Amino acid sequence: MSFIYNIKVKILSRKEVAPDIYLMKLKAPEIVQDALPGQFIHIKCSKGNYPLLRRPLSIHRIVKEEGEIYILFQVVGEGTKLLTQKEVGDNLDILGPIGNGFNIYPESKKIIIIGGGIGVAPLLALCEESIRKGKEVRVLIGALNKELVIGEENFRKLGAKVDVATDDGSYKYKGLVTDLLEGSIREGWLADQIFACGPKLMLKKINEIALEVNINCQVSLEERMGCGIGACLGCVCKIKAKEKNNNQNQIKYIYKRVCVDGPIFEGSEVVWDD
Amino acid sequence: MIDKPNLEVEIAGIKLKNPVMTASGTFGYGEEFSPFIDLDKLGAMVLKGITLKPKMGNPPPRIIETPSGMLNAIGLQNVGVEVLIKEKLPYLKKFNTPVIINISGDTIEEYVELARRLGEVSKEMGVAGLEVNISCPNVKKGGMDWGTDAKATYKIVSSIRKSTTLPLIVKLTPNVTDIKIIAQAAEEAGADALSLINTLVGMVVDIDSCKPKLANISGGLSGPAVKPIALWLVWQVFQTVKIPIIGIGGIIKLEDALEFIIAGARAIEIGTANFVNPKVTVEIIEGIEKYLKEKNIKKINELVGIMKI
Numbered sequence: 001m002s003f004i005y006n007i008k009v010k011i012l013s014r015k016e017v018a019p020d021i022y023l024m025k026l027k028a029p030e031i032v033q034d035a036l037p038g039q040f041i042h043i044k045c046s047k048g049n050y051p052l053l054r055r056p057l058s059i060h061r062i063v064k065e066e067g068e069i070y071i072l073f074q075v076v077g078e079g080t081k082l083l084t085q086k087e088v089g090d091n092l093d094i095l096g097p098i099g100n101g102f103n104i105y106p107e108s109k110k111i112i113i114i115g116g117g118i119g120v121a122p123l124l125a126l127c128e129e130s131i132r133k134g135k136e137v138r139v140l141i142g143a144l145n146k147e148l149v150i151g152e153e154n155f156r157k158l159g160a161k162v163d164v165a166t167d168d169g170s171y172k173y174k175g176l177v178t179d180l181l182e183g184s185i186r187e188g189w190l191a192d193q194i195f196a197c198g199p200k201l202m203l204k205k206i207n208e209i210a211l212e213v214n215i216n217c218q219v220s221l222e223e224r225m226g227c228g229i230g231a232c233l234g235c236v237c238k239i240k241a242k243e244k245n246n247n248q249n250q251i252k253y254i255y256k257r258v259c260v261d262g263p264i265f266e267g268s269e270v271v272w273d274d
Numbered sequence: 275m276i277d278k279p280n281l282e283v284e285i286a287g288i289k290l291k292n293p294v295m296t297a298s299g300t301f302g303y304g305e306e307f308s309p310f311i312d313l314d315k316l317g318a319m320v321l322k323g324i325t326l327k328p329k330m331g332n333p334p335p336r337i338i339e340t341p342s343g344m345l346n347a348i349g350l351q352n353v354g355v356e357v358l359i360k361e362k363l364p365y366l367k368k369f370n371t372p373v374i375i376n377i378s379g380d381t382i383e384e385y386v387e388l389a390r391r392l393g394e395v396s397k398e399m400g401v402a403g404l405e406v407n408i409s410c411p412n413v414k415k416g417g418m419d420w421g422t423d424a425k426a427t428y429k430i431v432s433s434i435r436k437s438t439t440l441p442l443i444v445k446l447t448p449n450v451t452d453i454k455i456i457a458q459a460a461e462e463a464g465a466d467a468l469s470l471i472n473t474l475v476g477m478v479v480d481i482d483s484c485k486p487k488l489a490n491i492s493g494g495l496s497g498p499a500v501k502p503i504a505l506w507l508v509w510q511v512f513q514t515v516k517i518p519i520i521g522i523g524g525i526i527k528l529e530d531a532l533e534f535i536i537a538g539a540r541a542i543e544i545g546t547a548n549f550v551n552p553k554v555t556v557e558i559i560e561g562i563e564k565y566l567k568e569k570n571i572k573k574i575n576e577l578v579g580i581m582k583i
Contacts, residue, residue, distance in 0.1 A: 003309055004309050004310075005309075006309075006310050006552055006553065044550065044551075049342040049497070049498045049526065050341055050342050051339055052339060052342060052343060052344060052497050052498070052546070052550060053339055053344060053549060053550065054549070054550065095552070223334055223335065224334070224335050224336070224337050224338060224339075225337075226337050226344070226346070226549045227300075227306075227548065227549040227552075228549075229302075229306050229307070229309075229552065230302060230306050231300065231301060231302030231306040231307065231322075231548070231549075232299070232300060232302075232337070232346070232348070232549055233322075233331060233336070233348050233351050234336050234337035234346060234348065235334070235336075235337075236331065236334050236336065236351070237334065238333070238334075253330070254330065255330060255331055255333075255334075255351060274333065
């Protein structure tokens, strides 16, 4: 785990890129040094006691040369709403970078990256890193409708092949993003790894598909979070833990912390039906 | 103006360099906070509640935010006392800050065994004292049951008392009709100090699914929202017992800490605020020193319980 800083970072820009979805650029030279795709920052959104807790937001892009990071987030409650009211030039109190990040295997040649809704947030940095490492990348984006398809062009600019599915069919393929994944497998494009972030049901389905064709699948999980530094045990998820007991492999379950043990987990180790 | 005010206090025979402690469950096993603060600066560290055997804890969601506070239902997930001794305490030994272990159990026997085991390793592993949790609202067995009945409190505290010479702090629940009776029972049973309050039982409902927002249904309320209740209970207990009181409940800034001390707390524990600002403990210690200087008070002890009525 990388060192977690508690620092103030300046907002360099802020833009509403889709209804209620904001892109913010932050000056954070300390963070970019060790930041990994899949990690997040934990932001104090309010000045006072309401809302009390910080908000965990994925790092969307890491621009090492400039010492800048981007966050992409959707307004879902009081905390994120307050965040949109911050002005360019304001300082944000943040903790970060936090978490384990995606694990891109050196031997992987082909990678599929799947984002559902605001789940694309941590995936642009991942796409950039994958392409830098010489991987062939396909990106599948799922959204409710055309307006909420985010980052399609950004992924394409990096050199990834991008497909989009919308629930209402208002843009490109009508249906679920997991249909696109099944389609690409049927057509014989087998990735060495799948990385995904989005609604839990989507992640569960992706994991099932990945298991069938025996592809490593890593998912970014979410849970209500307290401290963000591994102390409060508030943000746990249920994980299968293999333990040798009387020379027999016995499946045991444990609760792992999404903040510092995750947020990236192997899809096969997550207990999905609980 | 006083040049260097004396912040030292003594709780249950444990000498603290200042009155600022960490509340159990909000400070992990200490190491989690080492990137942010110098652990040597703290008055004492109270670690995450420990049980004899490892505990899995409750299913998620375990926390939910409320106005100026939060509910938690962690369910005492912890590594168990043996892992604590082997893997967590060695790291803390290098610091010159007393380590207090918060203990929980399903039965009296478990508390007694924990106290005995921790007493056995206390010198070698640097255990300064025990905080007896008879106030956890989020476990099915034991937990708060011990702290809501004076007879049960007396029974469990006196049993633990017989099993160890370690300083005993008994942590009280606010979920009672009259906390003074429980406080008295703990004192009579041999507690060296009392800490209060643990969390208040509460609930949040999701109006779309019509389900409780916590998987455990109820949780413990903490944060600034509970501070006035905690202060009132500290003040009541202060008038009732002779042993020192550690004030806990919604302390997030210097003024909150001072309120507790003036109302009768010899020391304070900072809890939920650690989640919001990991440096809060040290900031409050610095604030107390500055306050004493400005007010020309030589010792923090002079402030304890001086509330004028």
